[in-house]
Amino acid sequence: MPFIINNDLLTQSRATLFKRDRLYWVVGGAGSGKTTICRVLSTWFDIPVYDMDAHIYGAYHGRFAQDRHPVNKAWSSARDGLAWLLDMSWDEFDSFNQAALPEYLDLLTEDLDATKPNASVLIDGGICNPALLAQAISTRQIVCLAIPERSSVKIWEDTDERKSMKEAVYQLPKPEEAWRKFLEFDDRITHTTLKECRENNIAVCERGEVESVDGFAKRVANVLGIR
Numbered sequence: 001m002p003f004i005i006n007n008d009l010l011t012q013s014r015a016t017l018f019k020r021d022r023l024y025w026v027v028g029g030a031g032s033g034k035t036t037i038c039r040v041l042s043t044w045f046d047i048p049v050y051d052m053d054a055h056i057y058g059a060y061h062g063r064f065a066q067d068r069h070p071v072n073k074a075w076s077s078a079r080d081g082l083a084w085l086l087d088m089s090w091d092e093f094d095s096f097n098q099a100a101l102p103e104y105l106d107l108l109t110e111d112l113d114a115t116k117p118n119a120s121v122l123i124d125g126g127i128c129n130p131a132l133l134a135q136a137i138s139t140r141q142i143v144c145l146a147i148p149e150r151s152s153v154k155i156w157e158d159t160d161e162r163k164s165m166k167e168a169v170y171q172l173p174k175p176e177e178a179w180r181k182f183l184e185f186d187d188r189i190t191h192t193t194l195k196e197c198r199e200n201n202i203a204v205c206e207r208g209e210v211e212s213v214d215g216f217a218k219r220v221a222n223v224l225g226i227r
Contacts (some may be wrong), residue, residue, distance in 0.1 A: 045221070055111075
């Protein structure tokens with residue numbers, strides 16, 4: 001099941017996004033602290049947070065158009081979107097994520113067009129292919145968060161607020177097999193995100209074992225040049 005990257009959408013998004021030098025994007029695997037750090041930075045610097053995951057799984061669903069967003073339209077129109085994704089091989093899933101990204105950027109650009117061009121915006125996650133993102137915004141405005149030696153099993157099975165995902169997966173046929181595949185995909189997403197960041201000169205901030213949230217947030221702010 002090949003998915004095609006719409007390079008025209010990527011180019012169109014770049015024309016708008018690359019001009020916004022106060023747009024900051026925090027990426028990283030699940031459980032790396034993206035949402036926590038974004039909230040802290042938002043409070044410190046009075047910057048609104050644009051929760052990309054919330055838009056992708058929420059408001060964007062009603063805005064996916066067949067002509068501009070066929071990849072995401074196929075996903076959002078599936079009888080069970082989660083089952084549709086987990087039925088893929090890793091290569092298919094990775095291809096889906098790459099092709100979906102320009103479509104997300106198209107809708108993000110629409111939303112940002114309603115704000116002032118010089119407004120600060122902090123984007124929380126939502127993507128796992130920063131190499132493609134770097135074609136639309138400067139790498140200086142992207143930072144990847146990481147917590148060494150945290151497996152997907154520990155992140156998703158030992159954290160109360162993430163239990164709902166396991167519950168959703170366990171509603172699928174062959175739930176144990178589906179959950180193993182979900183965790184495999186999650187590990188691969190984290191690996192892919194870190195690998196692409198390092199290959200594209202995107203800063204990676206690893207949180208120290210005893211480092212405080214505030215200390216970590218200060219380092220992230222310095223990397224992004226937020227003052």
